[in-house]
Amino acid sequence: MLIFPAPPFPYVLHSGFAALEVGERHLSRRNLDCFDLIVVFRGRLYMGEESSVWTVEAGEYLILRPDLYxxxxxxCEERTEFGWVHFRAAGEWHDEMPKRLPAEERALLALPQKGTVRTLQHTIETLTEIDELQHRGEKLRRTLRRQHAFQEMLMLFEPAGLEDQSPLQAQRVAANAANWIEEHYSLPLTAAAIGKALNFHPAYVARCMKTTYGLTPLDYVKQVRLRNAQRLLMATDESIDGISERVGYGSNTYFARLFVRQYGMTPSEFRRSYR
Known part of the structure; x- marks a missing residue:
C-alpha cells in the first residue's frame, strides 16, 4: 500500500502509451526519481521491483516506487499495450499506515501498489486526456487540467473502504470496531489487524473512531485494557505481572508506565487505595 497524505496531492510529470511485442520486456530502471504508474490495456506485463515480481493483466495497474530498482x-508472450504516468509526491509518502493521522483538513490517499481499475475504458480516456494536454493549449491552463484529470484517475484506484461515507455509516463502523476491540483487547492488536477484522482500510476505521469517540483504534485499545486492569486490581488478588499479561501487555514496566500516565498512581498504589 502506498499512502499519500493530501493535500498536497501527487502531481503528474510525463505520460504516454507503449506496446511490447512477443519476446520483448519492459525496461529496467534504477533511481527513476518518480513513481511509475502502468495500466495494461491488452496482453500481460511481467514486472519486478527488487525481490517482488508481479504479473499485470489487462485491466490492472501497477505503481513502481521511485526509490527501488x-x-x-x-x-511478453503476446502483444502487450499499456499506458504510463510518471508522477511525484508533492510531500511525504509512506509504504505503510503512518502512526499519526494527518490533521482534519488533510486526508490519506491510500493506493494498493497493484490493483484492478474500476472502469478500463474510462481510465484509457483519462490517460489519453492527460497525454494530449502535455502539448495542447496555454501552459498554466493545461497543467491544471492535467493535474485535475490525474487526481480523478487516482481516486478510481483507491479501495472502496476509503470512500466518503455518511455519518451514520461512520458511527456503525466505529461501534463495530469498539465491540471487536472489547472482545479481543487481550490479543496483540495493530491498526492493520483491526481494519482487516472489519474489512475496512485501517485509515477509514481510524477516522470513524476519531470522529465518533475522539480516539484512534489503538487509543481505544489502551483505554479498554487499562479499564479492565482496574477491575482486576480491585476484584482479584492476581499479581501485577499476571494482570498486565491478561489485559494484553507483555511488559509489566510498560503497563505500569501507561497506568501511571492515565491514573496518576502505580497499579500497586491503585490496588491499596481500594482495599
Whole structure:
C-alpha cells in the first residue's frame, strides 16, 4: 500500500502509451526519481521491483516506487499495450499506515501498489486526456487540467473502504470496531489487524473512531485494557505481572508506565487505595 497524505496531492510529470511485442520486456530502471504508474490495456506485463515480481493483466495497474530498482521480469508472450504516468509526491509518502493521522483538513490517499481499475475504458480516456494536454493549449491552463484529470484517475484506484461515507455509516463502523476491540483487547492488536477484522482500510476505521469517540483504534485499545486492569486490581488478588499479561501487555514496566500516565498512581498504589 502506498499512502499519500493530501493535500498536497501527487502531481503528474510525463505520460504516454507503449506496446511490447512477443519476446520483448519492459525496461529496467534504477533511481527513476518518480513513481511509475502502468495500466495494461491488452496482453500481460511481467514486472519486478527488487525481490517482488508481479504479473499485470489487462485491466490492472501497477505503481513502481521511485526509490527501488524495477525491471521487466520476463518477456511478453503476446502483444502487450499499456499506458504510463510518471508522477511525484508533492510531500511525504509512506509504504505503510503512518502512526499519526494527518490533521482534519488533510486526508490519506491510500493506493494498493497493484490493483484492478474500476472502469478500463474510462481510465484509457483519462490517460489519453492527460497525454494530449502535455502539448495542447496555454501552459498554466493545461497543467491544471492535467493535474485535475490525474487526481480523478487516482481516486478510481483507491479501495472502496476509503470512500466518503455518511455519518451514520461512520458511527456503525466505529461501534463495530469498539465491540471487536472489547472482545479481543487481550490479543496483540495493530491498526492493520483491526481494519482487516472489519474489512475496512485501517485509515477509514481510524477516522470513524476519531470522529465518533475522539480516539484512534489503538487509543481505544489502551483505554479498554487499562479499564479492565482496574477491575482486576480491585476484584482479584492476581499479581501485577499476571494482570498486565491478561489485559494484553507483555511488559509489566510498560503497563505500569501507561497506568501511571492515565491514573496518576502505580497499579500497586491503585490496588491499596481500594482495599
Amino acid at each position: 524495477h525491471y521487466g521480469a520476463d518477456v
